[in-house]
Amino acid sequence: MSKVFRLPAPTRGTTTRTRRPDSADAARPAPAGRRPGIVAGYLSPHPPHLIYGENPPQNEPRSQGGWEVLRWAYHRLRRRIRDVHRPDVLIVHAPHWITMVGHHVNCVPNPRGVSVEPIFPHLFRYHYDFHTDVPLAEAIADEAADLGLVTSKLRDPGVRVDYATIGALHMVNPDWDIPVVSLSANNNPYFYSEASLGQMEVLGEATRRAIENTGRRAVLLASNSLSHLHWHEEPQLPEDMEREHPYNNHQYRWDMKLLETIRQGPTSRLRELIPEHIEATASETKAGSLTWLLSALGWPDIAGDVLGYGTIIGTGNAVVEWTPENVDD
Amino acid sequence: MTDRGIQAGVLLPGMPHLLADKPATSWAALADSARTVGDRLRALEPDVVLLLSTQWFTVLGHQFQCDPNPRGAHTDENWYAYDYGHLSYDLRFDVEFTERWAARVDADGMQARRTRYQGFPIDTGTIVTSTLLDPQRTLRWAQVSCNLYADADTLAQVGRAGAEAARDAGVRAAVVVVSGLSSGLIQQWIEPAQDHIAEPAHDRWNERILQMLTAGDTDKVLAVREDYARQAQADSQFRAFAFLAGTGVAAAPAQLHSYGPLWGTGAAVLSWNLPAPA
Numbered sequence: 243m244s245k246v247f248r249l250p251a252p253t254r255g256t257t258t259r260t261r262r263p264d265s266a267d268a269a270r271p272a273p274a275g276r277r278p279g280i281v282a283g284y285l286s287p288h289p290p291h292l293i294y295g296e297n298p299p300q301n302e303p304r305s306q307g308g309w310e311v312l313r314w315a316y317h318r319l320r321r322r323i324r325d326v327h328r329p330d331v332l333i334v335h336a337p338h339w340i341t342m343v344g345h346h347v348n349c350v351p352n353p354r355g356v357s358v359e360p361i362f363p364h365l366f367r368y369h370y371d372f373h374t375d376v377p378l379a380e381a382i383a384d385e386a387a388d389l390g391l392v393t394s395k396l397r398d399p400g401v402r403v404d405y406a407t408i409g410a411l412h413m414v415n416p417d418w419d420i421p422v423v424s425l426s427a428n429n430n431p432y433f434y435s436e437a438s439l440g441q442m443e444v445l446g447e448a449t450r451r452a453i454e455n456t457g458r459r460a461v462l463l464a465s466n467s468l469s470h471l472h473w474h475e476e477p478q479l480p481e482d483m484e485r486e487h488p489y490n491n492h493q494y495r496w497d498m499k500l501l502e503t504i505r506q507g508p509t510s511r512l513r514e515l516i517p518e519h520i521e522a523t524a525s526e527t528k529a530g531s532l533t534w535l536l537s538a539l540g541w542p543d544i545a546g547d548v549l550g551y552g553t554i555i556g557t558g559n560a561v562v563e564w565t566p567e568n569v570d571d
Numbered sequence: 572m573t574d575r576g577i578q579a580g581v582l583l584p585g586m587p588h589l590l591a592d593k594p595a596t597s598w599a600a601l602a603d604s605a606r607t608v609g610d611r612l613r614a615l616e617p618d619v620v621l622l623l624s625t626q627w628f629t630v631l632g633h634q635f636q637c638d639p640n641p642r643g644a645h646t647d648e649n650w651y652a653y654d655y656g657h658l659s660y661d662l663r664f665d666v667e668f669t670e671r672w673a674a675r676v677d678a679d680g681m682q683a684r685r686t687r688y689q690g691f692p693i694d695t696g697t698i699v700t701s702t703l704l705d706p707q708r709t710l711r712w713a714q715v716s717c718n719l720y721a722d723a724d725t726l727a728q729v730g731r732a733g734a735e736a737a738r739d740a741g742v743r744a745a746v747v748v749v750s751g752l753s754s755g756l757i758q759q760w761i762e763p764a765q766d767h768i769a770e771p772a773h774d775r776w777n778e779r780i781l782q783m784l785t786a787g788d789t790d791k792v793l794a795v796r797e798d799y800a801r802q803a804q805a806d807s808q809f810r811a812f813a814f815l816a817g818t819g820v821a822a823a824p825a826q827l828h829s830y831g832p833l834w835g836t837g838a839a840v841l842s843w844n845l846p847a848p849a
Contacts, residue, residue: 339648340648340649341648341649342649342756342834343649343756343757343758343759343760343834344758344760346648346649356690358688358689358690358691358692360627360629360691360692360694361629361630361631361634362631363686363688363691364688367688367690392758392759392760394652394760396651398646398651398652398656400644400646400651400657401646401647401648401651402646402648402692404648426648472630473631474630474631474632474682474718474720474721475631475632475682476631476632476682476684555631
């Protein structure tokens, strides 16, 4: 793939388009006994096939199922969220809210509407209705601007929420009863031949600072697939699992190399391996969500827990959990 | 030339800045050119206009819009804070012809995928183009998506299939592609007056390509296309031009109506074989 867009390094001192709010509840501490901070981070892929396979009431198309192992991994994740982490907020970085200038943060209090997926409209026509943690969203945008990133606060409810944001959030919390912050991807995974991850390190740092400053107890979601070569045609029955397997062994082996490193830890080993994996597999992590997540966690000296792996139209997808050691459950 | 099949072609940018209330000089010039080209396109009285926008990108097969009348409002996910980020659309698609085109694509061994869903997100480029070229909504469109992974030859084949479908159907057709030139966006929030081509090298490449196009050197453009894509970040590797060339309309010299910056990217309005202005 050739590049279409190229992003220069951020210029220090650029500003967000709206002013920092003086909201009284911007620094709302977590309830007693529940330490604030980032309590977990997840690699949480979003292909619309997962929601399609679940047949939730919010999605119009119906399926016979499919991609069960990945969906079961998400079911484990849901129990962890509900029983262990109990966050105040889910923060998601998604590669299909593609922004051409800057890093955008959704500050719309109650996004709702129908999201018809432009590539898989036969699988994903989802009725969404959720609530944003607006003070935290604004704080992330402000911290990012303070660190030199070009940012924007989305306040227009007319912008359709993309399927990568919805896909990860639904699979993690189909009840949508936890407030959300969603971040755009300012580098298009389809248009880059090289990783451009420096800004994602900064965005991760800004996210962590905002969480600390607002006293939130947060779970972070990196809405990325892994190896990203895929079939160019679809079977008559999309959920025909006879047709589902890795695009090729090269892609699969590289995914396993990344996941073995994740399983062994520490995360610092991923700093070099993520760009290599991107180069080798056209991994969707070049959109930066995984780097953002690990940066926000501070590249901790821990291993990740791979809850599941599977392919979707040939792409590699893994559900992975990192739990920082310095945060009490 | 027979009066059946593809009669004329247009290439223009799809950035919403062309619809700005207070545009930069270059945005206004590009928009004025697009409106003029639209007048001439409508004077041709085509039965159908084949359309490809690089902003409707897909990854599986080649998607065809089969909703006869998509209409609604669209807020651009990047430019929502500006007046031009708020768009409305009311499009007329010739579904019968689209089905012919899709069938031809299938017959040529590619996968055509029909799309007809309420609420389907029409891309900004398509909306901007239809607004400028056809403000009274008299044209009937037939649109195929721009597959991100299809090589230029494949997109040319999709264009060729459209031209053949038009000839077979005995219809008078035109083709419009929505594409920028260089795509080096300025990564700042700027005022319109601050706009400029982001990189001098991109500007030089754009000028070189435009010279070839206006000289009718289609094969040369196709030969340097990959270099252009690498060195000037050409929008979707300038594969939209390969699609246009596949229809056969770009063999003649292009008429250049405007060229200028759009938030750092290069943009031009070009036409082939349009009737002279009234």
